[in-house]
Each structure stands twice: as C-alpha cells, then as structure tokens.
Amino acid sequence: MTHMAILELIGLGKNFGQNVAVNALDMTIEEGEIRGLIGPNGSGKTTIFNLITGFLKPSKGGIMWRGTDITGSAPHAVTKLGLARTFQLTTLFRDMTVLQNVIMAHHLHLRASLWHQFLKSSESRQEEKEIEDMSLVLLERMGIATRKDEIAGELPHGYQVALGIANALATGPKMILLDEPVGGMNPVETDETMQRIRTVRDQGITVFLVEHDMRAVVSTCDKITCINFGNKIAEGSPQMVCSHPEVIEAYLGEEVSCSL
Amino acid sequence: MTAVMIALPFVVSGYKVDFLTMLMVNVILAVSFRVITTTGGWSLAHVPMMGAGAYATALMSGNLGIPFWFSMPLAGLVAGLIGLGISYPLRRTEGFAFFVASFAAGEALRLCWIRFKIPFGGHQGLVVPPPMLVPGVQWLDFAEAIPYYFLTLVVTVFCLMIMHRLDVCRIGSTFKTIHSEENLAKSMGINTARYKMLALTIGSFFAGIAGVLLAHRLWAIEPDQFGFSTTLYLLVWVVFGGTTTFSGPILGVVVLSIIGELLRPLADWVPMVYGIIIILTLIFLPGGLESLPSRIGIPKGKFWRAQITVEDR
Amino acid sequence: MQFIGQMILNGLMTSSFYALIAVGLSLVFGVMHIVNFAHGEFYMVGAYTVWVLFALLDWPFFVAVGVAILVVGILGLVSEKLIFRRARGNVLNGFIMSVGLVFILQVAVVEIWGVGKMKPVPAAYPQILHFMGATTWQRFILFPATVILLGSLWYFLGNFKIGRALRASAEDPEAASLYGMSPRKSAALAMFLGSAMAGAAGGLMAPIMSVHPYMGHAVIWTAFVVIIVGGAGNIKGTLYASIIFGFLTTIITTFLDSTIANLVNTLVMLVLLAIRPEGLVAHAEK
Numbered sequence: 001m002t003h004m005a006i007l008e009l010i011g012l013g014k015n016f017g018q019n020v021a022v023n024a025l026d027m028t029i030e031e032g033e034i035r036g037l038i039g040p041n042g043s044g045k046t047t048i049f050n051l052i053t054g055f056l057k058p059s060k061g062g063i064m065w066r067g068t069d070i071t072g073s074a075p076h077a078v079t080k081l082g083l084a085r086t087f088q089l090t091t092l093f094r095d096m097t098v099l100q101n102v103i104m105a106h107h108l109h110l111r112a113s114l115w116h117q118f119l120k121s122s123e124s125r126q127e128e129k130e131i132e133d134m135s136l137v138l139l140e141r142m143g144i145a146t147r148k149d150e151i152a153g154e155l156p157h158g159y160q161v162a163l164g165i166a167n168a169l170a171t172g173p174k175m176i177l178l179d180e181p182v183g184g185m186n187p188v189e190t191d192e193t194m195q196r197i198r199t200v201r202d203q204g205i206t207v208f209l210v211e212h213d214m215r216a217v218v219s220t221c222d223k224i225t226c227i228n229f230g231n232k233i234a235e236g237s238p239q240m241v242c243s244h245p246e247v248i249e250a251y252l253g254e255e256v257s258c259s260l
Numbered sequence: 261m262t263a264v265m266i267a268l269p270f271v272v273s274g275y276k277v278d279f280l281t282m283l284m285v286n287v288i289l290a291v292s293f294r295v296i297t298t299t300g301g302w303s304l305a306h307v308p309m310m311g312a313g314a315y316a317t318a319l320m321s322g323n324l325g326i327p328f329w330f331s332m333p334l335a336g337l338v339a340g341l342i343g344l345g346i347s348y349p350l351r352r353t354e355g356f357a358f359f360v361a362s363f364a365a366g367e368a369l370r371l372c373w374i375r376f377k378i379p380f381g382g383h384q385g386l387v388v389p390p391p392m393l394v395p396g397v398q399w400l401d402f403a404e405a406i407p408y409y410f411l412t413l414v415v416t417v418f419c420l421m422i423m424h425r426l427d428v429c430r431i432g433s434t435f436k437t438i439h440s441e442e443n444l445a446k447s448m449g450i451n452t453a454r455y456k457m458l459a460l461t462i463g464s465f466f467a468g469i470a471g472v473l474l475a476h477r478l479w480a481i482e483p484d485q486f487g488f489s490t491t492l493y494l495l496v497w498v499v500f501g502g503t504t505t506f507s508g509p510i511l512g513v514v515v516l517s518i519i520g521e522l523l524r525p526l527a528d529w530v531p532m533v534y535g536i537i538i539i540l541t542l543i544f545l546p547g548g549l550e551s552l553p554s555r556i557g558i559p560k561g562k563f564w565r566a567q568i569t570v571e572d573r
Numbered sequence: 574m575q576f577i578g579q580m581i582l583n584g585l586m587t588s589s590f591y592a593l594i595a596v597g598l599s600l601v602f603g604v605m606h607i608v609n610f611a612h613g614e615f616y617m618v619g620a621y622t623v624w625v626l627f628a629l630l631d632w633p634f635f636v637a638v639g640v641a642i643l644v645v646g647i648l649g650l651v652s653e654k655l656i657f658r659r660a661r662g663n664v665l666n667g668f669i670m671s672v673g674l675v676f677i678l679q680v681a682v683v684e685i686w687g688v689g690k691m692k693p694v695p696a697a698y699p700q701i702l703h704f705m706g707a708t709t710w711q712r713f714i715l716f717p718a719t720v721i722l723l724g725s726l727w728y729f730l731g732n733f734k735i736g737r738a739l740r741a742s743a744e745d746p747e748a749a750s751l752y753g754m755s756p757r758k759s760a761a762l763a764m765f766l767g768s769a770m771a772g773a774a775g776g777l778m779a780p781i782m783s784v785h786p787y788m789g790h791a792v793i794w795t796a797f798v799v800i801i802v803g804g805a806g807n808i809k810g811t812l813y814a815s816i817i818f819g820f821l822t823t824i825i826t827t828f829l830d831s832t833i834a835n836l837v838n839t840l841v842m843l844v845l846l847a848i849r850p851e852g853l854v855a856h857a858e859k
Contacts, residue, residue: 302665349843349846353846355664356608356664356805357801357846359668360797360801360842360846361842361843361846363794363797364798364839364840364842364843364846365843367794367835367839368836368839368840368843371832371835371836371839372836374832375832375833375836488790488794489790492672492675492676495669495672496669496672496673499669528680528683528684529680529684531676531677531679531680532676532677532679532680532681534673534676535672535673535674535675535676535677535680536673536677537673538669538670538672538673539656539670539673539674542659542660542666542669542670542673543659546663546666
C-alpha cells in the first residue's frame with residue numbers, strides 16, 4: 001500500500017470574529033488510511049470538515065488535495081475532485097425515497113446535457129437506467145436495498161446514516177469525510193456501521209471521520225488526531241493518543257472518556 | 261377536460277370569455293412562478309418579469325411592427341434574459357434575502373418604466389396593437405375575444421407541457437434537491453448556484469410569455485399593472501393552491517379566480533375575502549389545497565413523489 | 574449655506590419618518606421573526622385615526638396622535654393574537670398572513686371612507702419655522718417627536734425588566750424565558766410597541782401627506798430597504814440606516830427626483846446584499 005499524502009492541511013486557520021475556531025492546523029492524511037478526528041464538543045471538528053469541503057472559507061492556511069490546492073473551492077467543485085462527505089445531522093432528501101436519494105447523488109456521473117435531460121432522449125434514458133442500476137448496487141453494498149422505496153425521512157436512524165454514506169459514495173470519491181457516523185447508535189448498529197466503513201476503505205477509498213464514540217474510533221482507525229480549542233494536541237496510533245496526558249485532560253469531565 | 265375548455269367560450273357570455281383568457285394567463289404566471297419555487301426561491305421579481313414581456317412585445321409589435329409569432333417568443337426571451345441578469349447577483353442569496361433582493365430588482369425595473377418616458381411611456385404606459393397573426397385572413401380577427409381565447413389556450417397548453425416536462429425530468433428533480441437540502445445537493449457535485457439561475461431564467465421566460473398574452477388582449481399596458489398588488493395576488497394564489505405539486509398553483513389560480521368572479525357584485529370586498537381565505541388556509545391547511553387529499557387520508561402515492569426513478573416516468 | 578441648512582433640515586425630518594416606521598418593523602421581526610407587511614397599513618390606520626379625530630372631530634392634535642398610537646398598538650396586539658401567533662415562527666407563512674392582513678385592512682378602510690384621498694388634514698401648526706432652513710412647525714415636529722418616542726423606547730428596552738427581556742428575546746427567543754417572560758408575551762409586547770410606532774408615524778404625517786387607503790404601500794418598501802441594510806432585529810443598526818437613507822433620499826430628491834431616489838435606495842440595498850449574500854439581517858436564521 002502506497003503511503004502517499006492524499007490530503008494536507010497546512011497552517012489551516014478559521015476565525016469567527018474574535019473566536020478562533022481552528023488555529024494553524026497542520027495535518028496530513030495518507031491514501032488508504034482510516035483517520036479519526038477526536039476532541040471534546042466544540043473543539044472545531046465539524047468546522048475543519050466544513051473548511052475542507054468548501055462550506056467555509058479559511059481565514060488562513062491552505063488545503064492540498066492530491067497535489068492540488070483546493071483552498072476556498074466551492075463544495076460542488078470539491079466533490080467533483082473526489083472528496084465526499086456526510087453531515088452531522090443526517091442530511092438527506094427527506095421527502096424522496098431511498099433509491100431516489102442515491103439516484104440524485106449520482107449527479108456527477110451524468111454525461112447527458114441539460115437539453116437531453118429535458119428531452120428525455122434515448123441517450124438520457126439509457127444513462128438514467130445505468131444510474132439506477134448503479135444505485136441499486138450501492139444500496140445493496142450498504143445493506144439497505146430492501147428499503148429502497150421507503151421515504152428517507154421515515155427511516156430508522158441507523159438506516160439514515162447508511163443512506164447518507166451511500167449518497168456520499170455515489171459521487172465516486174477517492175476520500176470520504178464522515179461526520180459522527182455512529183452518533184446515537186447502539187453497540188450492534190455501531191459495529192455494523194464501522195464494519196461497513198472498513199469495507200469502504202478496503203475498496204480503495206480513504207476515510208476521514210469525526211466521532212465521539214471512542215470504542216468505535218479506537219477499533220477502526222489507523223491513526224487518530226486529537227484537537228482541542230482548534231489546536232492539535234496529539235496525533236498518532238490509537239494507543240498513543242489515548243494514553244496522551246493532554247488528551248485525557250481534555251476529555252476530563254466529558255461524558256466520553258478515552259479508554260481502551 | 262379538453263372538450264370543456266374548447267366548448268366553454270361558446271357557451272358563456274362575451275365578457276366571461278375574457279375572464280377565461282385572463283385565467284389562463286394567470287395560470288402560466290403561477291406555474292412559471294413555481295418553477296422558481298422548486299429551487300426554494302420565492303421571487304418577487306416575477307410579476308415585473310411578466311411586465312418585461314409585455315413591454316417588450318409592445319415595443320416590438322408597436323414600434324417595430326414585428327408580427328406576433330415573432331414578438332411573442334422574442335419578448336419571452338427578453339424577459340428570460342432579464343431574469344438571467346437578475347439571477348446572477350442573487351445566485352447565492354437565500355430565503356429572506358432572496359425575497360427582498362428579487363423584489364428590489366423587479367421594482368428597479370418598474371421604476372425604469374416609470375422614469376424613462378421614452379421609450380416606456382412613464383405612468384401612462386404603452387399602447388399595444390392587437391396581434392397580427394394571419395395577415396389577410398379577415399374572419400380570424402384576434403382582436404375579438406373568442407379567437408384570442410383559443411390563441412391563449414394553445415399557447416397555455418404548450419407552455420404547461422414544457423414546464424411539466426421540465427418538472428418531471430432530471431432537471432426538475434435537481435431543482436427539488438436544491439430546495440430540499442441545498443448543502444447536500446452541493447456536496448453531491450450539484451452546482452446549485454447555476455441551477456437556481458436556470459430556474460429563475462426559465463420562470464422569467466414564461467412569465468414574459470404571460471405578459472405578451474396579457475398585453476395583446478388589453479391593448480394597453482402600464483407600470484402599475486405589474487406592481488406589488490399583482491405580486492400579492494400571485495402569492496395568495498400559489499400559497500392557497502400549494503407549490504409542491506405541478507397542479508397546486510393551477511388549482512390556486514382557478515379556485516380563487518372563480519371565487520372572485522362569483523363575487524363580482526361585491527367586487528370591492530374580494531381582496532378582503534382573499535385575505536381572510538389565505539390567513540385561514542395558512543392556519544388550517546398550510547400546505548395549500550394540493551395537500552387536501554393527504555389530509556383527508558388519501559395516501560401519498562406516486563402523485564406526490566418526485567418522479568425520479570425510471571418506472572416513474 | 575442656506576441651501577445646505579435646508580437640506581439638513583429636510584434630511585432630519587425624512588430620517589425621523591423612516592426611523593419611526595423602520596424601528597417598529599425591525600423590533601417586530603427581531604422578536605417574532607415575522608415580516609409584517611401590513612406595517613404600512615398600520616401606518617395608514619394611524620393617519621386615518623388622526624384624520625377622524627383631529628380633522629373631523631376637532632380634537633387637539635397631539636391628543637389625536639396619542640390616540641392613534643394606542644389604536645394602532647392595539648391593532649397590532651389583536652393581529653398578533655389572532656393571526657401571527659399561528660405562523661409558529663415560519664417566516665414565509667407569517668409574511669403571507671400579513672399580506673392577507675393588508676388586503677383586509679385596505680378593503681375595510683375603503684368600505685368605510687372610500688377610495689379617494691381624504692380632504693387634507695389641516696396643519697395644526699402651519700407657522701413657518703426658520704431654523705437652518707424653512708419649514709412649517711407641523712413638519713418639523715416630526716423630528717423631536719421621533720426623538721422622544723424612540724428615545725423612550727430605547728430607555729424602556731434598556732432600563733425596565735420587561736424591556737430588557739424584550740431586547741433579549743430579539744436576540745434569542747429562548748433567552749426571554751430566562752428573564753421570566755414567555756415568548757408569547759414578548760411577541761405581544763413587540764407587536765404592540767412596533768405597531769404603535771407605525772401609528773405614531775401615520776398620525777404625525779397625516780397633515781403632511783395625503784391620507785388615502787393605499788398610503789401604506791408607498792411607505793413599506795422604503796421601510797424594508799432600511800431594515801435590510803440596518804439589520805432586521807437590530808434597533809441601533811436600523812436607526813443608523815434610517816439616517817443614511819433619510820439623507821440619501823433627501824439629497825437625491827433635491828437634485829433629481831423622488832423616483833430616482835427610490836431607485837437609488839433600491840440599488841444601494843441590492844449592492845449591499847450582493848456583497849453580503851447571507852443578507853445584512855443581523856438575525857441569522859437560527
């Protein structure tokens with residue numbers, strides 16, 4: 001497995017007025033990794049995701065993706081370059097079915113022009129059929145194919161998360177950012193989801209996830225970065241990070257504790 | 261339905277034929293407004309876009325002598341282009357800001373018509389010649405109510421067909437994703453700003469067409485016809501009917517217009533009636549008339565869902 | 574010099590007018606997240622109240638204005654209870670409901686008093702005032718009246734428990750309960766005060782502008798522009814914006830005309846919105 005840096009954060013910083021949310025963060029993620037990002041509530045984790053994926057513009061510093069500078073790029077452009085994400089509160093097209101969600105998520109696969117889409121030409125219809133087939137395969141892989149015609153907003157939480165991941169995978173990414181994928185899940189669901197995440201990585205997609213559930217993070221991630229108040233305080237193997245004094249201190253008083 | 265629409269003008273009295281014609285114009289206006297709302301935007305520039313089409317055709321057919329069959333699409337194009345121009349600065353605005361900014365843009369256009377007497381005629385507006393359609397054919401006089409009704413009917417059906425197709429194809433579905441969860445759409449690689457611009461442009465085009473039909477029937481246009489009062493009526497129609505389904509706005513226009521027509525003897529009270537209806541609707545049936553079936557218990561079927569999968573089409 | 578003095582004078586009066594109306598609208602939006610489009614019609618009702626009491630019934634002018642303030646304030650209260658409360662914070666719905674209210678009020682007034690402009694309300698104080706420029710006392714009163722009214726409002730918001738609670742809920746609806754005031758109460762209070770301001774503006778303007786059922790329409794748009802630029806919900810910001818637009822309008826109207834002034838105001842707002850597309854609304858949708 002090559003150890004090429006796929007994502008680099010260089011001196012990344014973000015201020016909201018006086019509030020320094022992210023402070024000169026340096027981080028490198030290698031291709032094929034499963035990287036975890038941990039830290040107490042409010043430490044800036046989702047902000048980092050938003051900065052990487054273009055939902056926020058950095059105040060300083062840069063982001064390199066596979067050698068290209070993507071600092072300040074718009075979200076749809078970032079996804080086009082191969083970086084996909086999920087959102088913390090399961091963000092789905094709530095009124096559409098599971099299958100419809102994933103079909104729409106294949107937007108980047110469209111080759112037919114708008115005009116053809118409007119005319120529903122045979123080209124376009126052929127493409128729609130292909131996309132639908134791809135979507136069904138993806139749903140199968142995520143284990144939610146049986147629910148394909150259900151309304152997304154009515155699914156149980158675990159399935160919504162799986163759908164969110166499916167939506168992200170549909171864009172054909174090289175790396176996927178997962179924002180608290182097992183939040184609110186019981187241990188069984190958590191294990192299933194983490195297993196799926198491992199499968200995603202095994203298929204060649206680098207994974208970068210934010211999570212509070214320490215057991216999940218420690219058991220799945222190759223490497224963990226811990227931040228607090230927007231600063232990196234530890235980075236390394238799960239064992240190393242978890243026994244790091246600053247990390248333990250940061251989590252003191254929090255519900256979640258970093259124990260093996 | 262078709263048979264009814266064709267037979268109607270011969271059955272009702274002369275004045276009512278014009279009512280039906282205007283009804284159809286308003287249907288185009290409302291449905292084209294919905295094109296924009298499917299991306300989540302409530303454009304208060306929409307009625308001024310109708311005005312843009314009206315003024316364009318007035319100038320083209322009046323001053324330049326361009327025949328109707330050309331001036332209509334061209335005027336629509338003008339409206340569409342103005343819509344495009346407006347959509348660019350507005351492409352990243354949302355919600356309240358979009359609402360207000362679109363109003364401002366529309367109002368700025370209107371103020372131009374008022375301020376620049378040449379060529380727009382100022383407060384008095386412009387005179388519009390009746391449509392020159394089939395030169396030389398005497399008995400088909402489109403200055404008359406009934407022929408004009410059929411002209412409008414044909415154009416309306418055509419426009420509705422196009423907008424419906426837009427709605428059910430992938431473009432329409434993409435619009436709906438933007439409305440549903442814009443951030444998710446963006447993270448799927450959808451350039452939401454571009455699609456919103458597209459929706460506004462297309463909506464404005466059809467609003468312009470509605471304006472053309474209006475202008476050639478009334479034979480005169482003035483800026484106040486495209487002012488905020490008309491916009492308020494448009495808003496009441498679409499909120500009353502609902503904007504989730506394609507037929508919602510149509511329902512809203514038709515039902516409220518018929519109510520307005522039935523209350524002709526009490527014409528002064530009609531706005532108040534509308535006001536009360538809309539307030540009650542928002543309290544008791546916030547989804548509008550179109551949501552009535554689901555409230556009564558008719559289950560949500562394909563009728564409601566975006567038609568995205570292959571079988572749906 | 575005389576010329577500039579006159580412009581400053583006119584600017585002050587225009588700004589006062591804008592401020593009275595816009596601040597009320599801003600307060601309502603801040604607390605209730607409702608864009609009350611009928612605010613212009615509240616202004617109109619204030620004008621009609623003064624017309625009835627002062628022009629028709631010969632009541633003293635300031636008493637008439639006082640009554641107008643109360644009447645419109647109560648009208649606001651009733652609207653909140655019957656109508657806006659049901660919008661449950663949905664901005665679009667609230668707006669459309671206010672549109673319905675616009676229709677209702679306009680028709681009501683037309684039915685009672687007809688569509689035409691009312692016979693002009695005689696000026697209570699037609700004496701000319703020479704202060705930097707020339708105007709009638711009637712017009713000038715707008716400035717000190719606004720200062721008094723808005724000053725009182727500001728004092729109330731800053732120094733009384735209820736006032737502070739109101740200001741807090743303009744920042745954050747949840748915060749109001751920390752002060753022991755239910756969101757309902759703060760909505761009612763905001764609506765009362767905000768509408769009362771509109772009524773005051775209408776009453777004071779009755780002798781100056783023509784009184785007719787659609788006079789609200791002319792006013793509401795500028796009010797919107799002002800609160801957008803100043804930040805809807807942000808009283809101070811709205812005040813500054815009122816002054817800016819008051820003077821801007823005055824200057825342009827003096828050199829060009831009022832239609833262009835309108836146009837410029839609109840364009841200024843558009844430009845500002847383009848620079849900050851999330852809107853200058855100080856109240857981010859939470």
